[in-house]
Structure formats: structure tokens, C-alpha cells
Amino acid sequence: MTEMITFENVCKSFGKTVILNDFNFRVMRGEKVAIIGPSGSGKSTLLRIIMALQDIDHGKVSIDGKPLWEVNHGRHLVKPTRRHLRDMRSLVGMVFQNFNLFPNLTALGNVAAAPRHVLGLSKKESEARAAALLAQVGLSEKLSNYPSTLSGGQQQRVAIARAMALEPKVMLFDEATSALDPELVGEVLGVMRDLASARDLTVLVVTHQMGVARAIADRVCFMEGGCVVEEGGPEALLSQPKNERTRAFLRAVHLA
């Protein structure tokens, strides 16, 4: 098994707020990892770093064995070029809490946009790919709907199809079901579970819904104070946490 995502001694602060403090983290190819932790503990920041939407202060992040935030230039390490970041981003797809669909495009248009413009496929090919992906997430009937005419669950499924359209090796879900009404969580979780069944796809989900962590993950990490405090299999970590802070967090979640 090879490492897909590696964080070595990564530090990241916003002003004086330390978000990641000498952070070390590894995810193997094909692994499904859930990250839980209190609000503000840096879970979104972690995903945004992997998606190359946010840079780091120190340390080293590698994806699929290639360094993300630095490139070799002779014997020196220099800042990554735009080109390098684009290459790295093509390995990763991301789904956001608020869907972030493009409201001026139909469901089909949203999913077809990247294959068409980024991969340079023809209009026909990119729409065929988009239609196939939308069928996979159960939205064959909604190809020509604009986002504003779709339910939250449907919008999020379009967003998942859109992220999959570039065939990433890593999929990131940032609270993908948190903005949904409870009765809509199931349909999105179902789609996420289907995706996670692909052996080669590496999946990282950030969630505060323990049901989501249980359904998707084979490893759960509890993050707090800029570090991973405790990790383990979902059953072990969620039912018998060893660390006192993990226990306190889980108690608070269950009370909520």
C-alpha cells in the first residue's frame, strides 16, 4: 500500500491563531478516513490545504508521493508554480458544505463544465460523461434543472457528480451533509457510500454527524488544538474512546 496523503510537521496559522501545529497525518491509497473535532479545530483548513485552496506556513504536504507546496528547482525547494498546483489539483476533488453549484448552469452544465473546459473534451463527450455521472447519483431526470430548482440533497448530489467528473484519486467531503434537512441526509450519504466502495478512491470526510463517520470510514481521527488527538476504527473510537478530550467531545455531540 502506498501513501496517498502525507502531512509532515505542517504548521498553519491565521494571524495569531494557530490552526495546525506540527501536524502529522497519513492516509493510504484507497483508505476512507473520517475527521471529527470541535468547531474551529482546523478540519476545513486541513481539507483546503489538500485541495490546494490554502497554503501552509511550514512543513511538507505530499499527495500521491509528490510534494504539494514546494517543487524542486535545482537543489533548492521553491514555491509551486501555477502549473504544478493545477497538476496537483487534478488528483483531488472536493465537495463543500454549501454545495457551491454554479447557479447559471443546469445540473448537466455544472457537471460537464470541467470535462469540457479543463480536460478539453468535446461538448458531446463532456455531456455524455456528465449524464452518466448524474445517473450514478440518481439524477437522470434532473439534467436540465437549474440548481435553484433542486432540493438540497439533489444539489449536493450534483456537486458530488461534478467533483467526480475529473476522475480524482482523492475525494474530500467537508461537512457534505451538514446543511441538509435530516430526511435528505440519507440520499447523499447513500451516494457517498457508493463512491467509497470503489477500492482505489481515497476518501476524506469531515463531519460532525457520527452516523456519517460510521457509514463511510475505516478510520476515524479526532482533531483538536491543531493535532490529531486520537484515531482508530470507527467502532473503537466512537464507542470506546481512550482519550479524555475525545470522550468529552463525543459526550457533547451526543447531547446535542
Next chain:
Amino acid sequence: MALIWQYRFDLLVGLWWTLKLSMMSASLALVLSMFFGIARYSRNPAIRISASVYIEFFRGTSALAQLFWLFYVLPYMGVDLTPTQCAVLGLGLCFGAYGAEVVRACIEAVPKGQLDAAAALNFSWFQTMRIVVLPEALIMMMPLFTNLLIELIKATSLVSLITIPDLTFQAKAVITKSYSSGSVLLTTLAIYLVISLITSTVMKRIETSLSRGRIAEGVK
């Protein structure tokens, strides 16, 4: 009213000039608005700064002073422009600066999450603008552009001061010829009003057709 009928051709000539100058300077202003409004978001700092300088300069100085400068001062510097060129350039530059601010504000109003989504999909800067940001910003711009366009049409009356026979110029001429101002001024006002009403109706149509099939976020 007989008076208006008697001088109808004078007023029609004025109307023709007003419409023609409005069209020409609005086209120039639109191009400048888009260019400099988007340039404010360029990744190149030199482009960003030039855009700011242009916007601040033309927004901060009066349109009339700009027209006079083009008309009276440029010839001393060896640049001889026709009155029409002065008018189109002056109004275009001035309203282009206002318009650029509209474009900038509307681009800024596009939710940041969509920029993240576009970046995550590996869109380039141009693709993000063309596919994601501008289509949405455009719908937000429409009502603001309508305002500016009506302002511009009314501001064309300034060109009467640089010898162009627009509606205002002709109205003044008719008043001088006929020794009567009431009905001429009233008619002139009415004509400006009708132009504005037609403009806002047409712009509303365009706005509706742009947002067809979807409800734009934060607009409706």
C-alpha cells in the same frame, strides 16, 4: 403646440444627436466598464493599479470639466478632436469609470464558495471569470447599468456646451428664435422622460431574459 410643430425639425435633429451620442458613448462606456472592472481582479498588480487610477480619476472629476478639457485644451497640445469625438470620449471615459465600479462590486458579490469550487475544478482565471463569475455578476449589474445608462443619456445635455446640436442645444436655439420658453422646455423634458422610460423597459427585458430558468442568488 403650434410652436412645437413649427420647430419640429430642429427638435428632431436634436433628438437624433442625443440618441446617437448616447449610443456611442454608452458603447464605449460599456467596454471600458467591463475591461477596467475585471482588470481590478487581475493577478497582475500593474494592471490592477492602472485600473484603480483610471476609475478614481474619472469618477473624481466632473464630466463637464473633462469635456471642456478635451474640447479646449487638447488642441493646444496638438490633438484636434471633432466635437463628436470629444463628446463620445468624454462621456465614455467618465461613465466607463462609474460602470467599472459597478462591475467590480458585482464581481465581488459573487459568493466566494463558487470561486473555491471553480478552483477545485481547476478552472483558469479566465475560465473562472467567463464561466462562473461574469454570468452571475451580469445579472446583478443589469439594474445598476440601467441607472447609469439613464444618467448618461441625461448627461449628454452637457455636449450642448461644446457646440453639438443635441436636444438641449436645439431647445435653447428654438427658445431664442421663438422668444417663448414654456412649451419648448416642457416638450424637451417630455422627450427625455420618454427616452428614459423606453430605456428602462428594454433593459428590464434584457435582465429578465438573462435570468430566465433560474433564480439568481441574492438578486430576487
